Amino acid sequence: MHSLQQALDGLLGDELDTPSPIVVRETMQRNIERMQALADERHQHLRPHVKTHKCLEIGRLQLAAGAAGITAGTVGEAEVFAAAGFDDIFLAYPVWPAGTKGRRIRRLAERVGLRVGVDSFESVDALADAMGDAPDRLQIVVEVDCGARRSGTTAEQAGRLAAHARARGLVPVGIYTYPGHGGSRPEDRVGAAKDQDQELTAAVRALAGVGVTAEVVSAGSTPTVEYSTSEVITEVRPGEYVFCDRDNVRLGACTDDQIALFVASTVVSTQVPGQAIMDVGTKALGREGNPQRGYGGVAGDPAVLSRLNEYHGYLQVPPEQSQPTVGTVLPVVPNHVCPVVNSFEELVVTDAQGASVERWPVAARGLLG
Amino acid sequence: MHSLQQALDGLLGDELDTPSPIVVRETMQRNIERMQALADERHQHLRPHVKTHKCLEIGRLQLAAGAAGITAGTVGEAEVFAAAGFDDIFLAYPVWPAGTKGRRIRRLAERVGLRVGVDSFESVDALADAMGDAPDRLQIVVEVDCGARRSGTTAEQAGRLAAHARARGLVPVGIYTYPGHGGSRPEDRVGAAKDQDQELTAAVRALAGVGVTAEVVSAGSTPTVEYSTSEVITEVRPGEYVFCDRDNVRLGACTDDQIALFVASTVVSTQVPGQAIMDVGTKALGREGNPQRGYGGVAGDPAVLSRLNEYHGYLQVPPEQSQPTVGTVLPVVPNHVCPVVNSFEELVVTDAQGASVERWPVAARGLLG
Numbered sequence: 001m002h003s004l005q006q007a008l009d010g011l012l013g014d015e016l017d018t019p020s021p022i023v024v025r026e027t028m029q030r031n032i033e034r035m036q037a038l039a040d041e042r043h044q045h046l047r048p049h050v051k052t053h054k055c056l057e058i059g060r061l062q063l064a065a066g067a068a069g070i071t072a073g074t075v076g077e078a079e080v081f082a083a084a085g086f087d088d089i090f091l092a093y094p095v096w097p098a099g100t101k102g103r104r105i106r107r108l109a110e111r112v113g114l115r116v117g118v119d120s121f122e123s124v125d126a127l128a129d130a131m132g133d134a135p136d137r138l139q140i141v142v143e144v145d146c147g148a149r150r151s152g153t154t155a156e157q158a159g160r161l162a163a164h165a166r167a168r169g170l171v172p173v174g175i176y177t178y179p180g181h182g183g184s185r186p187e188d189r190v191g192a193a194k195d196q197d198q199e200l201t202a203a204v205r206a207l208a209g210v211g212v213t214a215e216v217v218s219a220g221s222t223p224t225v226e227y228s229t230s231e232v233i234t235e236v237r238p239g240e241y242v243f244c245d246r247d248n249v250r251l252g253a254c255t256d257d258q259i260a261l262f263v264a265s266t267v268v269s270t271q272v273p274g275q276a277i278m279d280v281g282t283k284a285l286g287r288e289g290n291p292q293r294g295y296g297g298v299a300g301d302p303a304v305l306s307r308l309n310e311y312h313g314y315l316q317v318p319p320e321q322s323q324p325t326v327g328t329v330l331p332v333v334p335n336h337v338c339p340v341v342n343s344f345e346e347l348v349v350t351d352a353q354g355a356s357v358e359r360w361p362v363a364a365r366g367l368l369g
Numbered sequence: 370m371h372s373l374q375q376a377l378d379g380l381l382g383d384e385l386d387t388p389s390p391i392v393v394r395e396t397m398q399r400n401i402e403r404m405q406a407l408a409d410e411r412h413q414h415l416r417p418h419v420k421t422h423k424c425l426e427i428g429r430l431q432l433a434a435g436a437a438g439i440t441a442g443t444v445g446e447a448e449v450f451a452a453a454g455f456d457d458i459f460l461a462y463p464v465w466p467a468g469t470k471g472r473r474i475r476r477l478a479e480r481v482g483l484r485v486g487v488d489s490f491e492s493v494d495a496l497a498d499a500m501g502d503a504p505d506r507l508q509i510v511v512e513v514d515c516g517a518r519r520s521g522t523t524a525e526q527a528g529r530l531a532a533h534a535r536a537r538g539l540v541p542v543g544i545y546t547y548p549g550h551g552g553s554r555p556e557d558r559v560g561a562a563k564d565q566d567q568e569l570t571a572a573v574r575a576l577a578g579v580g581v582t583a584e585v586v587s588a589g590s591t592p593t594v595e596y597s598t599s600e601v602i603t604e605v606r607p608g609e610y611v612f613c614d615r616d617n618v619r620l621g622a623c624t625d626d627q628i629a630l631f632v633a634s635t636v637v638s639t640q641v642p643g644q645a646i647m648d649v650g651t652k653a654l655g656r657e658g659n660p661q662r663g664y665g666g667v668a669g670d671p672a673v674l675s676r677l678n679e680y681h682g683y684l685q686v687p688p689e690q691s692q693p694t695v696g697t698v699l700p701v702v703p704n705h706v707c708p709v710v711n712s713f714e715e716l717v718v719t720d721a722q723g724a725s726v727e728r729w730p731v732a733a734r735g736l737l738g
Contacts, residue, residue: 015468015469016468017467017468017469017470017738018467018468018738019737019738020738051679051680073679073680074680093637093680094637094638094646095637096635096636096637096648096695096696098386098387098635098696098698099384099385099386099387100384100386101386119638119640120638120639120640120695122694122695122696123637123695126696145640145641149641149644150638150641150646150678150681150683151637151638151640151646151681152638152640153640180678266465266467267465268462268463268464268465268492268520269463269488269489269519269520269521270489271488271489271514271520271521271522272514272518272519275518277463277519277520279465279737279738280737282655282657282708283707283708283711283735283737284737286651286655286656287655287656287657288651288656309519309549310420310442310707310708311420311442311443311462311737312519312520314519325491326465326489326491326492327465327467327491327495329467338652338679339651339652339679342652343735343737344735344737345735366652366712366713366714368388368648368649368652368653368680368712368713369386369387369388369389369648
């Protein structure tokens with residue numbers, strides 16, 4: 001029997017409602033320790049991205065294992081963790097401080113060690129304006145594009161941005177990049193990590209050229225961290241490793257037995273032969289996947305969800321298997337775990353036997369800005 | 370200037386944070402009244418699906434305009450609306466009453482008029498068991514498949530299910546169907562509505578055959594409601610019409626000027642020529658769309674989001690347009706509005722000039738079971 005099925009079976013006595021996100025604590029703890037050991041071995045700081053779990057308890061486990069601080073994706077995430085005592089936060093996003101955000105960033109920067117990403121002169125200016133008479137409370141990390149073609153400036157331009165931040169009284173501390181082009185196909189992981197090393201190395205030189213020491217040289221990501229071995233890198237920011245998911249198994253970035261989160265889901269209709277309708281749809285899983293690969297699968301089973309509606313998942317039962325009966329609860333493993341956690345108010349945390357139950361709030365759920 | 374852009378421009382003085390879901394109240398009210406008029410004209414009840422808005426204030430506007438009751442997709446949605454005084458609720462889902470759900474359904478059924486969907490003998494039995502000594506408090510609506518091949522039994526079998534529900538002391542009141550196969554391509558809408566009429570008509574006969582009068586003959590959906598003209602239909606359950614979205618415009622089920630909800634989103638990076646990165650990704654919009662059609666668009670503009678990450682949308686700027694500058698706020702129209710509303714804690718409700726602001730909670734946000 002698959003280990004996730006075993007945890008689920010243990011829980012079913014306890015009035016478990018579905019859909020419900022279940023975390024197997026030992027598996028998660030092993031993931032936390034394994035990533036920490038990898039970073040330690042390379043003398044890199046580990047700064048886990050909390051957008052994956054949005055959960056204070058899990059952030060604390062990461063710090064307890066040795067993480068140097070956390071990475072956030074939004075001002076709201078940073079605020080929730082800061083309010084709970086996390087005092088070293090990197091907002092790795094080219095945040096634009098309009099609306100209430102300028103004021104909130106300043107308030108955060110006055111309370112905790114806060115770094116934010118920038119990739120334009122305009123955002124440096126806007127952040128300096130937002131910081132008013134205290135620009136030296138805000139650390140600036142210049143984003144460099146290493147090939148993902150999303151955000152981030154060129155390595156060459158990074159020096160000029162750092163110099164401009166310094167001229168505005170902000171504190172440029174280094175550079176970061178996100179090798180997103182290594183997150184789709186297994187064969188792209190190594191190349192994206194190499195691109196990352198190359199651009200970070202060039203950007204370190206560009207910062208040195210304007211007299212800024214890059215104390216922080218920050219690299220992504222769960223799919224590429226295995227190859228982020230360059231000596232120039234001072235920290236890594238993986239997020240998904242804490243739970244793992246089908247996408248990371250497919251990419252070769254984790255193994256099936258490292259998956260620590262599944263969604264307990266009930267078969268609610270079996271009217272169509274070869275198909276079971278589960279009570280898990282896009283509002284739980286997101287629409288992560290495609291028709292060929294499916295949108296999630298059952299742990300330890302070839303069956304995948306071939307289609308989703310909001311509250312319905314279409315499980316295709318392979319011809320050699322019998323159709324599960326209505327009321328059967330199955331462990332559904334997400335393709336991409338981050339949107340799933342964000343769909344729920346709390347995580348059900350259990351052990352490998354499903355014998356214990358704790359409920360941990362998804363404290364930074366939502367908070368998209 | 371597009372009307373949604375006008376509302377957005379009016380709001381920008383008020384410290385608007387992005388991403389933020391903005392509802393233009395007059396447009397929504399016209400949508401509510403137009404759908405009510407359509408149902409009234411046909412002597413059908415309108416029972417709007419609240420999974421689209423999950424918002425008590427909007428549900429009340431629908432009732433005030435003449436809706437007969439509401440449709441919910443989960444027990445949690447039904448509970449939130451029941452607690453707020455909505456007393457006629459159809460849970461149009463083949464709900465399986467395990468965990469706490471059996472108890473919760475019974476409690477609901479004892480407080481409000483509650484109908485639930487069934488498509489199997491097993492679920493009839495499970496619901497009857499859950500209702501204990503009060504099965505006659507729960508109304509049963511048998512789901513009939515009209516070609517969507519999701520859930521729902523055959524028209525023929527519907528009679529046997531209704532008879533079984535009656536034998537168990539439950540109160541069978543009719544049938545429902547969801548013509549989901551009319552929601553993907555414009556050319557499928559009419560056919561799906563015809564399939565729906567045919568299966569509902571056959572199922573009414575099947576119920577009559579076992580001596581059950583189908584007082585309720587309930588049909589979907591925003592894409593097909595225009596064609597749901599059959600005299601056998603007693604009620605329609607559209608949801609998306611209240612806001613409309615790009616998918617419904619594409620299907621011909623609404624027009625661009627009927628779109629009442631957009632996501633205010635800020636350009637945060639313009640490092641890649643021809644592209645603007647917006648602060649709206651899958652955690653706001655869901656991954657609804659495909660690479661060809663995009664995952665959302667700017668109101669009144671050909672530009673679409675060609676790709677999404679969690680907090681990033683890649684806006685492709687057509688060659689003839691200039692790239693928007695960092696900090697520009699644009700009105701992003703979702704492809705599929707339902708997951709978007711569920712991504713936020715509250716809706717920002719304004720008028721066509723963006724001069725007034727109310728914040729209405731997404732009261733049934735999440736609540737996936």
